[in-house]
Amino acid sequence: VTPLPVWHGKGYRSLGFRFGDICYISDVSDIPRETYPLLENCDLLILDALRPDRSSSTHFGLPRALMEVRKIQPRKTLFTGMMHLMDHDKVNEDLSKLKETEGLDIQLSYDGLRLPVNL
Numbered sequence: 001v002t003p004l005p006v007w008h009g010k011g012y013r014s015l016g017f018r019f020g021d022i023c024y025i026s027d028v029s030d031i032p033r034e035t036y037p038l039l040e041n042c043d044l045l046i047l048d049a050l051r052p053d054r055s056s057s058t059h060f061g062l063p064r065a066l067m068e069v070r071k072i073q074p075r076k077t078l079f080t081g082m083m084h085l086m087d088h089d090k091v092n093e094d095l096s097k098l099k100e101t102e103g104l105d106i107q108l109s110y111d112g113l114r115l116p117v118n119l
Helices: 033-039 062-072 088-102
Strands: 002-007 013-019 022-025 044-048 076-080 106-108
Touching: 002 022, 002 033, 033 062, 044 062, 062 076, 062 088, 088 106
Parallel strands: 022 044, 044 076, 076 106
Antiparallel strands: 002 013, 013 022
16 A cells, blocks of 8 residues: 555645555645656546536545546546535536547446455
8 A cells, every 4th residue: 555645725635545556536635746656557546526617625626637637647537525516427428528539437436336456
């Protein structure tokens, strides 16, 4: 397990974690430059995406989360921590189009989602 230092608001350090090729980062408002090398060759990225329209002071919104996915380039991404304003079906439909246009495999996670993990 590798800790992934991130910011969760101004002046508050939080940690994501890397388990083999899986990178999990919730509660994030910014990723410091020194954390990006720890995210290289990430097979599955699970990333904070609170709102559909904008970031808050402590969480990525969908636009910023997408910007980070483009920078990190994981094989697959699941967004987590969404609020009630995120229309799950509509956002997933929009995200699926990124597979064709940009090669990005992204979808929203959901309660009860189970993933096989090999460490």
